Amino acid sequence: MSSRLHLPRHASSRWELLSPPLVSFLLVLLCQFAIAAVPRLFPSFPLFAMLPIAGVAMVATLGTGRCCRRLLGISGSAPAFVLFSTLFLWGFYIFVIREAIPPLVDATVNIQCVLLMFGFYRILSSDPGVVTYGGSHVEGVGDCASSEAKMQTQDALQFKRVRYCQRCSANILGFDHHCPAFGNCVGRKNHRLFLALLIGFIINEASYVSCSTWFIRESLNKNTIKLKNHLLMDLAAGTLLFSLLQILWQVIFLFWHIYCICFNIKTDEWMNWKKYPEFQVAVLPHPGQPTSEVKFWNPYDKGVVGNISDFLRSK
Structure with missing residues (x-):
């Protein structure tokens, strides 16, 4: 009887572990193909007119993920979505787009992707500045003295800008915000890494936009086989639109953080x-x-x- 009860728990725990990345992977595919349908359905539209339609398609895809969470009780993982989206663009670049790219530019793009993956790993595993309230400094002291010492410690840490993150259930020194995309808090210890990674994503996506534009132009000029493969051409245009959408909100976010740095204010402090x-x-x-x-x-x-x-x- 005990073994019968034990096996479902293992199966359930494995499913709980695998379902978020699996859902995220499916959402990435759905998102990319939904955006790729925009240039297929509206071929005569200029690029700036396709952008809002692509944005609606992306929002609708993310809404599908929320519906899965409410109806089926399974949800995706935002860091996994970012990871799979980046890998999808990188893979499409390697197998399709790079053939039209000069070797030096190709090497630069691949180095950017490798550095981006390394930075993504670093931000996931980084310590944002977690502060723990240990009891060793008040051992052997009476209850009143212990309570007073703890209050003084909390006051001092508050002055040093320690804030509480409800998502992580932790006190973070220099807490700016909890970043769902990176699955970690942004605090005093990893704020510079976060900013560098944000700039890295913008540069990498701008490079992809340039390379995919180059690929589409070369395919149109040379009338290559790739041009006859409508799916590849639609994906090339769709991933270009996806990258442009990412750049738009990331640049706004970057300017916001530069503003906060210049005036020494955190996002959480500004909002609350x-x-x-x-x-x-x-x-x-x-x-x-x-x-x-x-x-x-x-x-x-x-x-x-x-x-x-x-x-x-x-x-």
């Missing part, structure tokens, strides 16, 4: 500044105004040069 007392300053009420007004004030701002220097020197 009313939760943190150090960002609140009371303004005396005007005549006839019943209560004082609370406004935002950044106590960590050291000027643009000082803020950038502080970010670059952070460990």
Whole structure:
């Protein structure tokens, strides 16, 4: 009886382990082929007109993933989706697009992909700056003294910008945000790695856009066999649209982080500044105004040069 009960638990645990990457892989295929249908259905549309349609197709695909989670109880993994999407583009480049690319450019693109995979692994396994509240520093002290010491420690850590991440159930030093795409928090210890990886994705996708455009142009000019294979040509145009969509939101996100660095403010602090007392300053009420007004004030701002220097020197 015990063995019969034990086997389903093993099967269930294996399925729980394999289902998120499997769902993510299927979503990547569905997303890429859905976007590839856009140039097939609207061949006369210019590229800028195809972009919003491709965006709708991508959102609809991600909505399918949410439906699977609600109806079937299985969901994908955002880091797995990012990984499989990158591998799909890289694989399509190697087997289809690279034949039209000069050797030096081809080597550069492949080196970019290898570095991107290495950076992706690093961000997944990196320590964002997890802070643990150990009890060794208060051992042998009475309950009141222990409680007071713990409160003082928490106050000191709060001043050092330790924030709590609900997704990870951990206190993170210099917490900026929890990144679902990388499956990790972005904190003081890995913020520079996150920024470098974000720039790496933009450069890699921009290179892919350039190479896929080159491939499509060469195929049209030479009337090659690839041009007669409608699926390959649609996938080439679809992956180009997908990369452009990725670049659009990533560039906006990059500018946001550059802004935050220049003014020494974290994303979480900007969005939830009313939760943190150090960002609140009371303004005396005007005549006839019943209560004082609370406004935002950044106590960590050291000027643009000082803020950038502080970010670059952070460990």
